[in-house]
Amino acid sequence: MLGQWFKKVFSQQKQQSQDIEKSKKEQNAQSINPSLPHTLLLLKDQFGQSPDFTVRTLSGQPADPSGLAVCYFEGLIDQKLLTSLFEGLIHGGSDNTQSKTNPNQIASRLLESLPSGHIQIIRTEDQLLTEILSGSAVIIMNNCPFSLAVMISGGARRSVEEPSSQTVVRGPKEGFTEDVTTNIALVRRKIRSPKLKFETHNIGQLTHTTVVIAYIQDVANPDVVQELTQRLQSIDTDSILESGYIEEFIQDSPLSPFPMMIDTERPDTVAGGLLDGQVAVLVDGTPFALIAPVTFFNFFQTPEDYYQRYDISTFLRCLRLVAFLVSLLLPSLYIALTTFQQEMIPTTLLISLTAQREGTPFPALVETLLMEITFEVIREAGIRMPRVIGPAISIVGALVIGQAAVEAGLVSGAIVIVVSFTAISNFVIPYFSMSSAIRLLRFALMFLAGFLGIFGILAGLIPLLAHLLSLKSFGVDYLMPYGPFFKSNMKDLVIRAPWWAMKTRPNVKSGGNRIRQAPHQYPKGTSNRLDNMKEPEQ
Amino acid sequence: MGKHTLRVSELVICLSLFEIGSTTLFFMGSEAKQDAWLAMLIGALAGLILLILHLSIYRQEPNLDLFQLFRRYTGKYMGSLLNFMFVGYFAYETSRNVRDLGEVTLLTLLTRTPLWIVSLIAILVVANTVRYGYKVFFLICVILFPGMVVGYAIISILFPATGLLHLEFFLPILENGWMPVFKAAIPEIVSFPFGQVVLFLVFYPHARRAKNLPKAVITVYLLTALALTFLNQLIVLVMGHKLASFSTLPLLQSVQLIRLTEVFERTDALFILLFFLGLGIKMAAFFTGAVIGLERITGVSFKTWVFPMGAVIYGVSFLSPNYTHHIIVGRDITLNTSSPFFQIVLPLVLFIIMKIKRAPDNTA
Numbered sequence: 068m069l070g071q072w073f074k075k076v077f078s079q080q081k082q083q084s085q086d087i088e089k090s091k092k093e094q095n096a097q098s099i100n101p102s103l104p105h106t107l108l109l110l111k112d113q114f115g116q117s118p119d120f121t122v123r124t125l126s127g128q129p130a131d132p133s134g135l136a137v138c139y140f141e142g143l144i145d146q147k148l149l150t151s152l153f154e155g156l157i158h159g160g161s162d163n164t165q166s167k168t169n170p171n172q173i174a175s176r177l178l179e180s181l182p183s184g185h186i187q188i189i190r191t192e193d194q195l196l197t198e199i200l201s202g203s204a205v206i207i208m209n210n211c212p213f214s215l216a217v218m219i220s221g222g223a224r225r226s227v228e229e230p231s232s233q234t235v236v237r238g239p240k241e242g243f244t245e246d247v248t249t250n251i252a253l254v255r256r257k258i259r260s261p262k263l264k265f266e267t268h269n270i271g272q273l274t275h276t277t278v279v280i281a282y283i284q285d286v287a288n289p290d291v292v293q294e295l296t297q298r299l300q301s302i303d304t305d306s307i308l309e310s311g312y313i314e315e316f317i318q319d320s321p322l323s324p325f326p327m328m329i330d331t332e333r334p335d336t337v338a339g340g341l342l343d344g345q346v347a348v349l350v351d352g353t354p355f356a357l358i359a360p361v362t363f364f365n366f367f368q369t370p371e372d373y374y375q376r377y378d379i380s381t382f383l384r385c386l387r388l389v390a391f392l393v394s395l396l397l398p399s400l401y402i403a404l405t406t407f408q409q410e411m412i413p414t415t416l417l418i419s420l421t422a423q424r425e426g427t428p429f430p431a432l433v434e435t436l437l438m439e440i441t442f443e444v445i446r447e448a449g450i451r452m453p454r455v456i457g458p459a460i461s462i463v464g465a466l467v468i469g470q471a472a473v474e475a476g477l478v479s480g481a482i483v484i485v486v487s488f489t490a491i492s493n494f495v496i497p498y499f500s501m502s503s504a505i506r507l508l509r510f511a512l513m514f515l516a517g518f519l520g521i522f523g524i525l526a527g528l529i530p531l532l533a534h535l536l537s538l539k540s541f542g543v544d545y546l547m548p549y550g551p552f553f554k555s556n557m558k559d560l561v562i563r564a565p566w567w568a569m570k571t572r573p574n575v576k577s578g579g580n581r582i583r584q585a586p587h588q589y590p591k592g593t594s595n596r597l598d599n600m601k602e603p604e605q
Numbered sequence: 606m607g608k609h610t611l612r613v614s615e616l617v618i619c620l621s622l623f624e625i626g627s628t629t630l631f632f633m634g635s636e637a638k639q640d641a642w643l644a645m646l647i648g649a650l651a652g653l654i655l656l657i658l659h660l661s662i663y664r665q666e667p668n669l670d671l672f673q674l675f676r677r678y679t680g681k682y683m684g685s686l687l688n689f690m691f692v693g694y695f696a697y698e699t700s701r702n703v704r705d706l707g708e709v710t711l712l713t714l715l716t717r718t719p720l721w722i723v724s725l726i727a728i729l730v731v732a733n734t735v736r737y738g739y740k741v742f743f744l745i746c747v748i749l750f751p752g753m754v755v756g757y758a759i760i761s762i763l764f765p766a767t768g769l770l771h772l773e774f775f776l777p778i779l780e781n782g783w784m785p786v787f788k789a790a791i792p793e794i795v796s797f798p799f800g801q802v803v804l805f806l807v808f809y810p811h812a813r814r815a816k817n818l819p820k821a822v823i824t825v826y827l828l829t830a831l832a833l834t835f836l837n838q839l840i841v842l843v844m845g846h847k848l849a850s851f852s853t854l855p856l857l858q859s860v861q862l863i864r865l866t867e868v869f870e871r872t873d874a875l876f877i878l879l880f881f882l883g884l885g886i887k888m889a890a891f892f893t894g895a896v897i898g899l900e901r902i903t904g905v906s907f908k909t910w911v912f913p914m915g916a917v918i919y920g921v922s923f924l925s926p927n928y929t930h931h932i933i934v935g936r937d938i939t940l941n942t943s944s945p946f947f948q949i950v951l952p953l954v955l956f957i958i959m960k961i962k963r964a965p966d967n968t969a
Contacts (some may be wrong), residue, residue: 407714408874519726521874522714525881526726529745530733536744537737550744551612 097192103134103209106195110138113196119143125156134209135173143202145221152204152217155181173208177215185218197275227253230332230354232499235371242332247277247351253334254281254349258341262286265349268299276307277351281337286344286572291360291541295346310350310357318359320538324507326366326500327540329358335370342583343572346541360541364548364560366501367391372563380563388561390495393488395505398435399516399524401485405431407520423479432517434478438486439510441468446490611743611812617825619746619890620805622753624829626887627705628798629757630857630880631936633837635850636789639774642838647790649830652799655948656826659802660819662956663809665963671806671894672901678958687951688902694947695804695895696914700921701935702888703728706881708928709854713877724922731888732915736908739811739893749882756879757836760856763863770842796940799830800948807894853928892918 100106107122114120119141124134137156139149158180178186189195189205190213199205202220227249230242243250251265262284270278278299282292298317307313310330318327331337332354337347340358348357367387372380404412405420412420427434445464452460469487473480489509496502508531515523538545548556558564559573567588571581634644666674671691676684707724715723734742764770779786805822812818836856840849843859852858857880860873896907896914903910925931 411872411874519718519723520714521878522710522723522726522881525878526730529730529885532745532748533734533737533741536741536748546744546748550748552614552747 098190099192099195099207099212099214101210101212103136103207106207106214107136107138109192110195110199123153136207137204138199138207139204139219140199140202142222143200144204144219148219148221149204152181152219156206171211174211174213174215177206181215181217187216187218188213189216201275224249233331233333233336233369233497235333235369235374238371238374239333239335241334243334243349243354243356245352245354247279247349250334250349250354250356251279251281254337254341254347257334257338258283263341266296268296270299270302270313271305271307273305274307278307278313279349279351281341281347281349283341283344286342287346288344288542291346294541295348295359299348307350307352309353310348310355313348313350314357319540323534323538324504325363325535325538325545326498326504327359327361327538327545329361329365329498330355330500331358331498332356333370339370339373360543362540362543362547363535363545366498367496368559368563369497373566377563377565381561384561384563387495387497390492391505394492394496394502395509396512396524397485397489397492398439398509399512399527401482402431402435402513403516403520403524406517420479420481423481426476427479428476429478430517431482432513434482435485435513435517436510438472438478438482439489439513442486442490443506610740611808613812613815613818613821615743615747616805616808616812616818617821618750619743619808619886620802620822621825621829622746622750622883622886623804623890624798624802624826625753625757625833626798626883627702627880628833629836629883630705630709630854632840632849632852632855633794633833634786634789635846637786638780638846638850639776639841640779640786641789641841641846642834643779643786644789644794645830645834645837647786648794649799649827649834651791651795652802652830653823653826655795655800655952656802656823658952658956659806660809660822662952662959663806664819665959667814668810670808670810670897670901671803672898674806674955674959676901678955678962685902688898691947691951692895692898692902694943695891695898696918697921697939697943698801699731699888699891699895700918700924701931702884702891703731703918703922704925704928704931706884706888707922708931709877709880709884712853713857714874721923724919727885727888728915728919728922731885731892732911734885734889735892735896736911738907739808739897742889742893745889746886749886753879753882756876757832760860760876761835761839763865764839764843764859767863767865769859769862770839771845772842774842774845792945793936793940796944796948797936798833800944802826803948803952804890804894806952807897 100109110120110122117140120138121141122136122138124136135156137153156177174188187198187203189198195205195207195214195216198216202222203216203218206215206217208214224246225244227241227244229240233242241253243253255263260283264282264284266280268278268280270276280292280295280299295317299313302313302316304312304316314326314328314330315321320327328348329336329340337349337356337358341347345358345360348359350356367384372384375383405424409417424431429437445460445468448460449457469483472478473483493502493505496505512524512527515527517523519526535546536544536550544551547553548560555571556573558569566584567590570584570586572583632641634641634648637644662674666677669677672688675687675691678684679687703724706727707720710723711718711720734745809818815821840855840859843862844852844855849855857873857876860876863872892911892914893907895918896910899905899910899914900907925934
């Protein structure tokens, strides 16, 4: 019912978006006026009095038959490249006086001589504006029906740094930046194959954000690529500022609390995903790339699992799943046991719990909710506050709220342990989107446990399971290797098999070419050469 | 609904859990006293004959489910009438399980909560599962299966480990001859739980084409029957048949006796969850069968029927004024009258009609 209501609301907006598209089509497609002064006037008119918009005229006046102007935005271009562009222009322009009058010849000579790898001929006014706005220097010639756009974009950018939200002990330390070309390079440096494909889309009528789909041909499922492309193309909005916008527009089951795509700022995660047959979406302006299709268990795997020994990785994966269960269930189990099923608690523990709760005024549900909400507030404050005040928050959080609340008789001591262990467990889950989903569900389960005890928890978990089983991410079942069961996927799930034992890619459904490597690579050495090594003489 | 989307493994796992369902709540074959295990085995063998009957119906028309079969072979009106009766039977079985679950909850976990709240939550959870379609339901069974197996295995290990088993309760075997054993087995144990597999005539056609389907179904059926017999006899060996036949929830009462160190004392609350899962699976299976039946009769998608059907089931679950009445109706009346009609008579009639109608085809 909720879904239908959403659909109704959204379909009303569809009409509006069609109107926007119509007006958009009427606007462009006007070709450039050959007169240079006219074009310059148009640009000044369009960009207003922006202080960063620069027009540099060469060869005398713009109205001269050989008039030539270079237009660009100061902050969007690379100063060094601009200097060399001007050097090229001045050398090329003053070369031959005969052909000065013919703009076509000037243009072809410039195309040959300019020191840049990326020159484009543009013919419409709309293109002209877009190119200038995306960091090109545009060379406009008088009496010429087209202009040349030289891509020299640059300017202030963050360099490649260690990712701040997804860290590893062992493994590459580089993270994506806000610049999509850098990000593409980071991925391409890991997979040096012509089969690695990038497809560019331009989304957002105002922001014109570059959105890139990355996949490996023959490894990724072509249907998934096609579906993703189609969904991207059907986005009709004026702005895309972060990959989160894209995610909400293209994900399956938009009303589910569970994330249907992985977001990562690690190039090695993207490369690993691509090699598993997944498809990645890189968005300009954010270091977070999206990966699809994903399964539930992908959210409990980190790239580090593959760099460490397989046994310790397996242990860590089990630990993460336990942490997931704790984070989801511990507060509600505490409520259920202390309120309804006290007999399940061992007697001595029960006595000490009851003694603690003796002086506290609230029922267990209220107590737990109080502490959980307090913790969520502290957690949010930890992210938003200015870094300088950090220590103050930890003192307030740990001492005042933790210890003092117990001493003041507001809550019992056990609940502080429960809430803090739940919180710590929540941080174990590698992907923030998944841990946020669990945070929400935890509150729902706490209410159920508060009213109906263990019965309530079960009544909450079964619909959750049914919901998870009904989810699909780009055609791949969300709980894939368990429900439906795929034996071959079990090698890289909770257990991370050693590399030499993983002959095939893990995702049965996502890839076409499933063979990853040759079989029988158990490292047993090639000969007994080393056995015959001589003992060093004393 | 898509055809052939169920794997055989999913189907048989669900069949196994369906058979376990609510059976472990009760002490089966109490008339046979300490020979309850023999009664169970006889019941299981008789049920096996029924199962083979169902499977041979499926073999003749592997593309049609129970409702389509009746429609085709008994005509439009008669078929619709019989289908309605089957829908009613499935819905009634669901409502019985709703009441069972509600009463068990009131007896054990939530002693002061009103019955209507517990039943309402149970039917909402089950209806929500049914709403996703049979595929999701079968997958839930697959995911819960390891948990159920481990749970019952732990019970089976803990009884001997904590010295609660009294093997002398086996004796004397066949104290009063075979008659009480047969009387206990037929028709009660055949009707519940073994004969209820008639429901799966609705699901067989959705399974992927596989030659081993009948074989897999029979194997899993036999294994489940053995496990049920074992669990049932555990009750006798722990409590003795006299106490067991008086107890409302004998297996649960036995589990309460388990004391392991200081930590695992009253673990029965955890094992109640096993009963709940079993009951829930049985409910969801019958509920799914009922709404698929309504879809076949009316041509309206089953999703539309989930809510009204749920409301009817919820209402019917309150028919009995108290649990004792509910148990007497369930264990004494329906098992001897309506259940054999739906589980034995109708499938047998169907099979015979199919044989007669198809005979000319074979010769021609």
